[in-house]
Amino acid sequence: MSETVLELKDASIFQKENLVLSDVSVTVNKGDFIYLIGKTGTGKSSFMRTLYGDLPLKKGEGHIVDFDLPSLKEKDIPHLRRKLGVVFQDFKLLNDRTVNANLEFVLKATGWKDKEQMKAKIEEVLDKVGMKTKGFKFPYQLSGGEQQRVAIARALLNDPELILADEPTGNLDPQTSVEVMEVLMEINKNGNTILMATHDYALILKYPSKTLKCDGAKVFEVVQKSL
Numbered sequence: 001m002s003e004t005v006l007e008l009k010d011a012s013i014f015q016k017e018n019l020v021l022s023d024v025s026v027t028v029n030k031g032d033f034i035y036l037i038g039k040t041g042t043g044k045s046s047f048m049r050t051l052y053g054d055l056p057l058k059k060g061e062g063h064i065v066d067f068d069l070p071s072l073k074e075k076d077i078p079h080l081r082r083k084l085g086v087v088f089q090d091f092k093l094l095n096d097r098t099v100n101a102n103l104e105f106v107l108k109a110t111g112w113k114d115k116e117q118m119k120a121k122i123e124e125v126l127d128k129v130g131m132k133t134k135g136f137k138f139p140y141q142l143s144g145g146e147q148q149r150v151a152i153a154r155a156l157l158n159d160p161e162l163i164l165a166d167e168p169t170g171n172l173d174p175q176t177s178v179e180v181m182e183v184l185m186e187i188n189k190n191g192n193t194i195l196m197a198t199h200d201y202a203l204i205l206k207y208p209s210k211t212l213k214c215d216g217a218k219v220f221e222v223v224q225k226s227l
């Protein structure tokens, strides 16, 4: 039987008191690569934010990597985030330090202590995204695509059970988007589970995979030809 890393049942997604999505029932299994698509303002980001504990799940059931979303407490959020890798459209790297120092910062914040182990882990994740030789650079010395690859490396640091990528190619040109997508596909092939919100239909056509759509305050699975 496949291992479930995310399950929502009849869930409602709210922004404050405003209902954004209702009756959401979604399952993500270990090893899946799933797209979440939808026009701007249909609730993709609200959906993702609910999954990483940034918005509360006030109605319905939700379970993500061993955490029960409706009963999630403030103090649980760092533990939940440790089991998730989150990638954003705008990279969110710290510009005042090198790539290596960005990654070390996250490792230290999540309890790593041994210098050699940290160094080896940083090399391992940078290697996975093809950035092993650029650890000494500052984020502003890198292209957008390279910065996003570092952000993906950062998401991999604690061997996440699920990677949530919210418009990871949203700031990138088409060619660079394809390069970043190749990295995501490669890490999925190596066993990582990925849920990716995007409005880039060209990418979905080039790299077909199970696709969920936000529309009319609902989330439902779509097949390629009806995108």
Ligand SMILES: Nc1ncnc2c1ncn2[C@@H]1O[C@H](COP(=O)(O)OP(=O)(O)OP(=O)(O)O)[C@@H](O)[C@H]1O
Pocket: 015, 016, 018, 020, 038, 039, 040, 041, 042, 043, 044, 045, 046, 047, 199, 214
């Ligand atoms: N901080 C907020 N407070 C109140 N309402 C919000 C907030 N952020 C978004 N909304 C509303 O929630 C709805 C869904 O927005 P959301 O950002 O989740 O959509 P989206 O599909 O991710 O859009 P985009 O592709 O533009 O990021 C919209 O009607 C939006 O106006």
